[in-house]
Amino acid sequence: MTELEKKIKSKIPGPDTGIEVRRSLCAICSPGHHCGVDCYVKDGEIIRVEGTQEHPYNHGKLCTKGSSLRNYVYRKDRIQTPLRRVGERGEGKFEPITWDEAYAIIAEKLNAVKEQYSPHSVAFFSGYCKWYRPVFHRFAHVFGSVNFGTDDSTCSASKVIADKVTAGCGAGPDMGHANTFLGWNYEGYYSAHLSVEGVRKLKERGGKVIIIDIRQTPAAKNLADLFLQINPGTDGALALGMAKVIIDNGWADMDYVNQYTYGFEEYKALVDQYPLDKVSAITGLTPEEIYEAAKLYATNGPACTNYSASALVHHINGFNAHRAIVCLSALTGNFDRAGGNVPNPPTYLHKPAGFKSRENEFRSDRYPGGQKRIGADRFPLWDAQFDEFQAMDLLRQMEEEDPYPIKAIFALGMNAKMFPQTQRLLDVMKEKLDFFVDTDLFMTMTAKYADIVLPACSSVERGEVKAYQGGYLTYTQPVIPPLYQSKSDVDILCELARVMDLDDEYLKGGYDACMEWIFDGCGVTLDELKKSELPVKVPVAKWPAQPGNCLKNGFKTSTGKFEFYSTAIAKIDPMYGLDPLPSYYDSLSDQNDPETAEQYPFYLCTGARLPHAIHSRTHETPWLRSLCPKPTCEVNTDDARRLGLSAGDVVELSSPYGAIQATVKTTHKTKPGVILMLHGYTEANVNELIGRNHLDPYSGYPGFKGMRCQIRKCQEVK
Numbered sequence: 001m002t003e004l005e006k007k008i009k010s011k012i013p014g015p016d017t018g019i020e021v022r023r024s025l026c027a028i029c030s031p032g033h034h035c036g037v038d039c040y041v042k043d044g045e046i047i048r049v050e051g052t053q054e055h056p057y058n059h060g061k062l063c064t065k066g067s068s069l070r071n072y073v074y075r076k077d078r079i080q081t082p083l084r085r086v087g088e089r090g091e092g093k094f095e096p097i098t099w100d101e102a103y104a105i106i107a108e109k110l111n112a113v114k115e116q117y118s119p120h121s122v123a124f125f126s127g128y129c130k131w132y133r134p135v136f137h138r139f140a141h142v143f144g145s146v147n148f149g150t151d152d153s154t155c156s157a158s159k160v161i162a163d164k165v166t167a168g169c170g171a172g173p174d175m176g177h178a179n180t181f182l183g184w185n186y187e188g189y190y191s192a193h194l195s196v197e198g199v200r201k202l203k204e205r206g207g208k209v210i211i212i213d214i215r216q217t218p219a220a221k222n223l224a225d226l227f228l229q230i231n232p233g234t235d236g237a238l239a240l241g242m243a244k245v246i247i248d249n250g251w252a253d254m255d256y257v258n259q260y261t262y263g264f265e266e267y268k269a270l271v272d273q274y275p276l277d278k279v280s281a282i283t284g285l286t287p288e289e290i291y292e293a294a295k296l297y298a299t300n301g302p303a304c305t306n307y308s309a310s311a312l313v314h315h316i317n318g319f320n321a322h323r324a325i326v327c328l329s330a331l332t333g334n335f336d337r338a339g340g341n342v343p344n345p346p347t348y349l350h351k352p353a354g355f356k357s358r359e360n361e362f363r364s365d366r367y368p369g370g371q372k373r374i375g376a377d378r379f380p381l382w383d384a385q386f387d388e389f390q391a392m393d394l395l396r397q398m399e400e401e402d403p404y405p406i407k408a409i410f411a412l413g414m415n416a417k418m419f420p421q422t423q424r425l426l427d428v429m430k431e432k433l434d435f436f437v438d439t440d441l442f443m444t445m446t447a448k449y450a451d452i453v454l455p456a457c458s459s460v461e462r463g464e465v466k467a468y469q470g471g472y473l474t475y476t477q478p479v480i481p482p483l484y485q486s487k488s489d490v491d492i493l494c495e496l497a498r499v500m501d502l503d504d505e506y507l508k509g510g511y512d513a514c515m516e517w518i519f520d521g522c523g524v525t526l527d528e529l530k531k532s533e534l535p536v537k538v539p540v541a542k543w544p545a546q547p548g549n550c551l552k553n554g555f556k557t558s559t560g561k562f563e564f565y566s567t568a569i570a571k572i573d574p575m576y577g578l579d580p581l582p583s584y585y586d587s588l589s590d591q592n593d594p595e596t597a598e599q600y601p602f603y604l605c606t607g608a609r610l611p612h613a614i615h616s617r618t619h620e621t622p623w624l625r626s627l628c629p630k631p632t633c634e635v636n637t638d639d640a641r642r643l644g645l646s647a648g649d650v651v652e653l654s655s656p657y658g659a660i661q662a663t664v665k666t667t668h669k670t671k672p673g674v675i676l677m678l679h680g681y682t683e684a685n686v687n688e689l690i691g692r693n694h695l696d697p698y699s700g701y702p703g704f705k706g707m708r709c710q711i712r713k714c715q716e717v718k
């Protein structure tokens, strides 16, 4: 082998090897991350990916998923051309068509529904990924529909709303100044690997860490000074119980409470109903554990809290559980104080970066009005607080056509697997829709139901604007051209806006026209951003966020205070039964009748994170799939022994709504009675087991993490 051949084999960049390093970002997981990547490109192909050392967010680190980016981009099942359905919906039979043909069909079909029914009968829906959402949101409104919805209907918006109706905004942990970290469902190693360093540093300077989780996790093992393994779905009761301990022992910061909060007396009356013995019985924790956690949190301040959204709000009592936990922060004077939780409003796409953009105005200033959004009558709090339809009512409205029919869905990356009783949704879409168009990188089970499927490209094949904490903004450039005939989601939207002659200069003007308007006034131009391979510091950015703004200028609530008693919830019609206080109710309250309880005695908890998986998105990426090839459920070792199950056995998991098969992994890390099922597998989609009406009445969120189930060995399969 020559020296040059050795260098090429070792993927060493240089003019002699023809290997160039080009920079982009990984967008496999949520926009809260999007780590910088160095792509090694030779002859138009990415041959290696690593983290960008100089990137201000990830500093060269990539998680397992990001390390598989090449594998992800070059998956064999990438959609290559626009496709038109030729078989039955769901059959997956398509023929290639041109982009012009696809645009013409989409324009004709959407306009036909608009004319025959109304523009609101077209629902616009965005799943993964999210970078184009402001453009898509505006597109829906300019088309004339109030119905723009996203996976926020089941993601973390419930937490956002709970924060809003309690404190007027959310607040992140100020790890750098805290003495105690309350990691409520915190598992940084699996879902936010870059956050672990902050917890480690806190420990190094003598700080204490409390971890609360339903299972023994790496974070609990490696970081916790106090670990509380709680019964699933009982977090709200624990928070109320801790509040009672704090108040009864005189550890509450009453100066803070008196000056900055609203509704303390009502809140105190609520928490008085949660003495230690009662909370112990509900949560499965000892009274001593609860007392110690409350004492450490309240007396070793300042104390900050990690609010892990989905682990809580995917219970039907999760909205209130989150509120109850946030209330602890105000009760102890830690909200908006150094070392506590400090408000840090998002700049763009949920990411705080210390400066303002005009994203919200761009999304909403063409809101057409004239009709209620999907879910407005069923989830009035969601509708009043969040500028999207609540997609958990989409199936019902399609089925019942009440208050009006939904006859078309225009989707980008729609994933029916995020809906409880997935197949029922797909069946109703098949039966009720006049037209369904979906855009995706891969031919998913949802795309198979579409009439037209459009090929999207990945983050490394497009350019996009992205804000990062620290006051940074970037505009990445494609490291390779879009594969096959794929296009960026925004190019698709803007080209379609021109074909449909939508009345909007920004949509017709393209991505840069939209971004220029959104980021106008931040002191850096798109051209300047494009010239830099790395994120650029924005001159007007103020970072880090400073505490005290709410305390000085008032909270963004109607009382101007932190609200233990939410005035926003109090305004909702009492017929919905929403409590302005963060009251607790059972997470299985809709399935506790004796017959169901006897037939389905186990507590099914889904959606736990794996370090190498993000929902269903990476299960088909070969290398990542090889790390956990079989749909797997975790069963407590004692339960397994009692049921005669061994690791590797195939079992049937069932609920009143369906059944799936999975392979058993026995574990001592979960409590007896709890079954943990990994989600996202097409062949064993656990969301088929979640009832479509098993929803949190405050947010509309499904109880993915709390459902009754039965487990039985599949002798015949074995």
Ligand code: SF4
Pocket (backbone or CB within 6 Å): 026, 027, 028, 029, 030, 033, 034, 035, 061, 062, 063, 064, 065, 066, 067
């Ligand atoms: S998948 Fe991993 S590497 Fe990619 S953005 Fe998310 S955390 Fe970063």
